[in-house]
Amino acid sequence: xxxxxxxxxxxxxxxxxxxxxxxxxxxxxxxxxxxxxxxxxxxxxxxxxxxxxxxxxxxxxxxxxxxxxxxxxxxxxxxxxxxxxxxxxxxxxxxxxxxxxxxxxxxxxxxxxxxxxxxxxxxxxxxxxxxxxxxxxxxxxxxxxxxxxxxxxxxxxxxxxxxxxxxxxxxxxxxxxxxxxxxxxxxxxxxxxxxxxxxxxxxxxxxxxxxxxxxxxxxxxxxxxxxxxxxxxxxxxxxxxxxxxxxxxxxxxxxxxxxxxxxxxxxxxxxxxxxxxxxxxxxxxxxxxxxxxxxxxxxxxxxxxx
Amino acid sequence: xxxxxxxxxxxxxxxxxxxxxxxxxxxxxxxxxxxxxxxxxxxxxxxxxxxxxxxxxxxxxxxxxxxxxxxxxxxxxxxxxxxxxxxxxxxxxxxxxxxxxxxxxxxxxxxxxxxxxxxxxxxxxxxxxxxxxxxxxxxxxxxxxxxxxxxxxxxxxxxxxxxxxxxxxxxxxxxxxxxxxxxxxxxxxxxxxxxxxxxxxxxxxxxxxxxxxxxxxxxxxxxxxxxxxxxxxxxxxxxxxxxxxxxxxxxxxxxxxxxxxxxxxxxxxxxxxxxxxxxxxxxxxxxxxxxxxxxxxxxxxxxxxxxxxxxxxxxxxxxxxxxxxxxxxxxxxxxxxxxxxxxxxxxxxxxx
Numbered sequence: 001x002x003x004x005x006x007x008x009x010x011x012x013x014x015x016x017x018x019x020x021x022x023x024x025x026x027x028x029x030x031x032x033x034x035x036x037x038x039x040x041x042x043x044x045x046x047x048x049x050x051x052x053x054x055x056x057x058x059x060x061x062x063x064x065x066x067x068x069x070x071x072x073x074x075x076x077x078x079x080x081x082x083x084x085x086x087x088x089x090x091x092x093x094x095x096x097x098x099x100x101x102x103x104x105x106x107x108x109x110x111x112x113x114x115x116x117x118x119x120x121x122x123x124x125x126x127x128x129x130x131x132x133x134x135x136x137x138x139x140x141x142x143x144x145x146x147x148x149x150x151x152x153x154x155x156x157x158x159x160x161x162x163x164x165x166x167x168x169x170x171x172x173x174x175x176x177x178x179x180x181x182x183x184x185x186x187x188x189x190x191x192x193x194x195x196x197x198x199x200x201x202x203x204x205x206x207x208x209x210x211x212x213x214x215x216x217x218x219x220x221x222x223x224x225x226x227x228x229x230x231x232x233x234x235x236x237x238x239x240x241x242x243x244x245x246x247x248x249x250x251x252x253x254x255x256x257x258x259x260x261x262x263x264x265x266x267x268x269x270x271x272x273x274x275x276x277x278x279x280x281x282x283x284x285x286x287x288x289x290x291x292x293x294x295x296x297x298x299x300x301x302x303x304x305x306x
Numbered sequence: 307x308x309x310x311x312x313x314x315x316x317x318x319x320x321x322x323x324x325x326x327x328x329x330x331x332x333x334x335x336x337x338x339x340x341x342x343x344x345x346x347x348x349x350x351x352x353x354x355x356x357x358x359x360x361x362x363x364x365x366x367x368x369x370x371x372x373x374x375x376x377x378x379x380x381x382x383x384x385x386x387x388x389x390x391x392x393x394x395x396x397x398x399x400x401x402x403x404x405x406x407x408x409x410x411x412x413x414x415x416x417x418x419x420x421x422x423x424x425x426x427x428x429x430x431x432x433x434x435x436x437x438x439x440x441x442x443x444x445x446x447x448x449x450x451x452x453x454x455x456x457x458x459x460x461x462x463x464x465x466x467x468x469x470x471x472x473x474x475x476x477x478x479x480x481x482x483x484x485x486x487x488x489x490x491x492x493x494x495x496x497x498x499x500x501x502x503x504x505x506x507x508x509x510x511x512x513x514x515x516x517x518x519x520x521x522x523x524x525x526x527x528x529x530x531x532x533x534x535x536x537x538x539x540x541x542x543x544x545x546x547x548x549x550x551x552x553x554x555x556x557x558x559x560x561x562x563x564x565x566x567x568x569x570x571x572x573x574x575x576x577x578x579x580x581x582x583x584x585x586x587x588x589x590x591x592x593x594x595x596x597x598x599x600x601x602x603x604x605x606x607x608x609x610x611x612x613x614x615x616x617x618x619x620x621x622x623x624x625x626x627x628x629x630x631x632x633x634x635x636x637x638x639x640x641x642x643x644x645x646x647x648x649x650x651x652x653x654x655x656x657x658x
Contacts, residue, residue, distance in 0.1 A: 036439065076633065079637075080633065080636050080637060084636070084637050084639070084640040085639075085640060085643060085644075086636035086637065086639050086640070087636065087639070089378055089439065090587060090632070090636055091633070091636050093380065093583060093632070094584075094629055094632035094633045094636060095629075095633075097580065097584070097625060097628055097629040097632060098625075098626065098628075098629025098630060098632075098633060099629070100622075100625055100629075101622050101623075101624075101625025101626040101627075101628065101629050102622075102626055102629070104620065104622035104625065105619075105620055105622040105623055105625075105626050108620045108622070215622070219447075220443070220444075220447045223440060223443050223444065224444075226440060227437075227440045227444070230437065230440075264455045264458075264459055266451045266452070266454045266455035266458065266459075267451065267452075267455055269451050270447065270448040270451045270452070273444040273445070273447045273448050274444075274448060276440070276444050277430070277436070277440075277441055277444050277445070280430075280436045280437060280440055280441060281430055281434045281436045284434055284435040284436040284437070285434045285435065287435045290435065
């Protein structure tokens with residue numbers, strides 16, 4: 001064990017939920033839907049997971065409940081934006097406000113308890129002792145599944161017909177519609193997938209990382225996930241890279257504190273947000289580059305009657 | 307439909323709220339009455355309503371200017387924090403010396419603080435193309451942490467036993483109570499900052515409706531292609547939209563710390579900067595609509611506080627109502643953009 005291991009481990013722990021949330025949002029955005037409600041979906045997912053273990057349900061049930069809660073929240077957003085053609089930015093904000101409020105309201109009885117069942121680390125014998133990359137081999141179940149999910153999403157988007165259809169809908173819904181693709185149905189599926197993934201991210205915070213519930217547990221990480229999608233130029237594997245980077249910044253702050261460096265924890269706490277801004281600026285500075293990668297119809301409603 | 311859809315949305319929200327209460331085993335009508343009608347039966351209740359509506363209205367007026375030109379500043383909360391921080395910095399260091407100049411200086415400092423925080427967003431958006439939505443929001447988290455750092459650290463009141471707040475402001479660093487001038491307001495917390503909000507309503511209307519810059523902003527939002535063709539600078543629109551909303555939010559920060567709060571602490575705002583987004587949308591980005599919407603949202607806050615005391619419900623209930631209201635409003639937008647036609651479904655059996 002060298003002295004950087006805890007730093008790397010805490011960085012990875014912070015990265016995993018970001019990977020889930022960013023992957024879900026990435027799929028939705030690839031279908032042309034900008035859902036700013038990630039934070040809200042994560043919070044209802046987190047509460048659903050915590051409430052499930054609190055009443056004695058198992059971890060599988062908690063994960064299921066979190067995904068279901070995320071999907072339900074995403075469904076409200078989808079009905080507003082895809083069926084009723086509401087503005088996606090405003091609807092996403094509404095979802096975050098509502099998700100924050102509902103989770104705080106329903107979760108008041110769970111504040112201050114430790115989660116009775118949690119996802120524990122499952123080190124792979126031999127590999128987990130390796131220097132530097134060791135922490136990658138002592139993740140919990142959700143951590144390993146995140147890696148599988150990355151591979152699966154990437155394969156689906158770029159190697160399957162359904163993935164091609166989804167991307168076509170995001171680039172040009174009118175053409176996709178003319179080709180006989182069911183634009184609205186595909187967008188619904190993409191948004192609901194995003195909800196499920198945000199739910200998993202919330203579940204991770206509640207019963208794997210923090211192991212508790214409190215108001216606003218996700219502390220803006222839903223918004224960081226949104227920025228990650230841009231940073232990753234809508235490529236699944238790059239979200240992992242970005243998430244590790246952000247996780248690293250969070251871990252770095254904790255590390256400095258542990259090392260006894262005299263900086264206010266509040267100022268250190270602002271590092272991830274500042275890093276997010278820096279990353280956004282770095283990838284956005286060239287508008288041509290951004291335009292080439294962004295799904296062409298991102299955020300625009302599609303109405304088959306046009 | 308343009309103006310009736312907000313009304314339908316409000317009715318829908320209260321209906322949903324009644325359903326929530328019924329599900330929780332509270333008699334719905336009595337609960338709604340306790341939350342939203344009984345707090346307004348005396349002068350003090352009305353004053354509290356105005357006290358909360360004032361910052362909401364101020365921030366929303368600024369935001370509406372940006373939303374009109376399709377600039378989504380959702381970090382007004384952070385701009386308000388920094389406005390409050392700037393004003394507080396002056397107050398706690400100079401209130402013993404600056405006398406009558408204290409409050410005007412704080413107002414200017416607060417506006418400057420909001421401007422500065424929004425200027426970061428504007429610079430990154432206009433010149434480096436970073437999403438103003440994400441940047442302004444990230445900066446809100448940073449601003450909240452700066453406030454925490456200050457009130458737990460260098461600005462903490464030495465006599466506060468480690469509680470996170472600054473020293474209380476002296477009278478010259480506070481807006482004077484309106485009850486000094488109007489006898490009917492005796493005992494209320496209303497202060498002269500309300501007059502600033504009342505002045506801002508017509509000012510915003512004049513700016514958006516009558517000034518050329520306001521016209522350019524409206525064109526930029528309604529028809530971006532036309533704006534580009536006419537040679538309106540997009541960068542200029544971004545800067546103006548963000549600076550105006552930042553200044554308004556900064557000012558609102560001053561009216562709070564130099565008003566009902568009277569100091570800076572770590573939980574001085576119930577999220578006015580976020581709620582103002584809903585106020586702007588509900589008021590259809592029109593100054594008068596915004597004033598009415600601000601009163602309504604203030605009522606939701608007061609209802610939330612009453613719920614806390616009277617029904618032992620958590621304060622988060624007001625966020626639930628706010629979210630529901632915005633969702634209902636967006637759902638009703640469909641009535642503005644489309645005309646619903648009820649048609650008999652043609653069944654294939656008829657064709658056969």
